[in-house]
Amino acid sequence: MTQSSAVRDITESEIETYRQDGVVCLRGLFSSDWVAVLRDAAERSMQAPGELHAELAEDRKESGRFFHDTFIWTRDDTCRDFVFNSPAGAAAARIMQSTKVNIFFDQWLIKEPGTTTRTPWHHDMTYWPIDGDQISTLWLALDPVTKNTGAVEYVKGSHNWRQKFRPASFSGSNQYKEALPDVPDIDAMRDELEFVRFDLEPGDCTLHHGLTVHGSPGNQSASHRRRAHVSRWAGDDVIFHPRDGLQEMPPLPDLAGGDPIDSDLWPRIVG
Template sequence: MISDADVAAYERDGVVCLRQAFDPSWVGRLRDAVERDLATPGPHATNFAEGSSGGRFFGDMFMWRHDPEFRAAALASPAAAIAARLMGSAASDFFYDQLFVKEPGTAHPTPWHQDQPYWPVKGWQVTSVWIALDAIDRSNGAVEFVAGSHRWGVSYRPTPFRRGHEIKFTSSELAAIPDIDADRGRYDLRWWAMAPGDCLVFHAMIVHGAPGNDTPGARRRGLSLRYTGDDARYDPRPGTFQFPYQPDLPPGAPMTCELFPRAWPAG
């Protein structure tokens, strides 16, 4: 399913869009799981738009710990093999899942950021598989990427997604991320119109963000499954996000453990 051209694009640009990587059965199962989580949010759910704009930008994480369908997506869907292939890794360990739902009329954007500075992990083989569960374009919040920015050699200070959460990352000594929107013509910006079942696979160091959902009736449901590869190591350095669960790992250890299980090869 993944061509050598896809691998080359991922290595060069830091992101690739794979069409229909998840069949209608997976899309239906995951849509049902999302609706369950929206109706009865988990303990880590939040509305990123609260205090910023009207509407609802729902987020949740670690759903796989209590919902069997999210667990199946993480460990039994095509995502883990896709991640290993594009990372160039012999195996992939599941890191965590994160849900992003932008309801219609939600102006709050996803700020420009890199993923890895938030996370207690180091290494080059760290990636996300972002699965579209709705038709997505610019009007309802397509994710944008600065192509090639994963190779800039710079780690930027984590950007809070929700107003009032700035204090979480004040201990970081990293540089602030550039104001991409102030000079968009300077950057090679990429985005894709997506159909349900398409996925984006992107490096943890690529700079990316997304506009709000300005449509009156088009939802934007996206599930992000994070994976690490052979060279990834646990790195609970100061300034990273404190996960609600702590792995039984010493600093510098490979990521495979009960909290971060081996996802591919299966078993």
Template sequence: MHSNVNSSQLHSLEDPYHLSEEQIAAYQSNGHIMLRSVASAEEINSYEPAIEQYVRQHNHHTKPVGERDTYGKAFIQVGNIWQQNEAAKRFVLAKRFAKIAADLMGVNGVRLYHDQALFKEPGGGHTPWHQDQVYWPLDTKHTITLWMPLVSISEEVGSMTFVDGSHNSGYMTRQFISDESHKTLGSYIAGKGLPTTNYGAMSAGDATFHAGWTLHSAPGNPTDQMREVMTIIYYADGTRAMEPDSSARENDLAGWLPGVKPGELAVSPLNPLLYSR
């Protein structure tokens, strides 16, 4: 583990965060929810420096923001940090977050699919409309992503924008994140007059949770502050891997579910059980 953080200073993130029946119902109906203070300011402050430093060291972008393609402009993306960094490991494997994921989905247990830091640089572009689960070879609708800013983000950067109830439509498009997906899905949303939600400004430690099939996008970053966000993807324990129907799903099967064959339980050393009733 490479880390210059004294792990005794890291807060535990074990104690539960209590959800109301209304919150669970809202998530299940909309496919997304925003929860305040899922981690406290003190807790975030104990983790942010190590995660931020790791992401900065592993940023593979060599060109300035303005010279990259849409996907490259959208964020600095670093995955599977939990295996490389002690602070990230404690954060990603946190029982508190995993229990919220299980409670919102109404399942008995959740496993880790993978983590991902998504840092949007000053001047960073928008994240086009997309569904996450087109990338995942997971044979379940019970998938969920925690999206938590490690620094406060202003109204103009805001949360992601979600299409309410879109998780019930399942597979809507084969398109991956691109200008094309943004245009096609954008006109579909507008044409159908689908309701969307953006939660606006968020404090460090607030979090949104959204289902794998929930259609979403994110605005660019017009500020001079880095938008530091950590994401953790969970799926219901007992989920099986599916036969990949795209190169993206083939890559994901090999990368995030090593050794697992289609039809088998989605369990590998990279997918620990993080919470179980």
């Protein structure tokens, strides 16, 4: 399936919301056709995961299934088509006000019914060997998403703290070695911070900045799934920035620190 146009245009108000809050909800951006083919691709991945997949509930010895897999586009034709031909890249470029975007990677974040595993408070950038301001994550709902099924909660404006935090492990490991402060106790700061959470329908998505702090509960529903296709995007100012103890990735390109990231692993999609 190839369909490059979005269901609707992105508004100036949505661009401004992202700039101020570090996250914006883009409702109805993807067609039901994209949702349908991505659901099929998710099932294929869950039945035959890639080398970089993880079973995060199992790793933490918790109930349910929290399935995680990355760089899906490199081995699944549907996800490759999505990366190169869906509205995702153009939406990220417009929201970030970037003249070009590279796909950094895509992934599944799937919480099956009865999954108790929460996604810890974190921000994205320090898990990865890149740096810059124009880094964003597009979180596309493939099922209706509510607080009960594990909707993501964001700390509004936290990207403007300009503070990088040590990555919080999703699996309970201690692999991240960069000398950074831990994410503060966000739940203990609820009286002094502002939060936003979105109920989503299939085809809705959020786009959040690489420094926006966010997390989510488990899926408390006994019957409703929470499947999301997540794509990570890098704009004009993004450079290669090696770090210690990174999220597991394929072999990295032969780049020097400070280089633009254009490469076979991180191809330019827009611009």
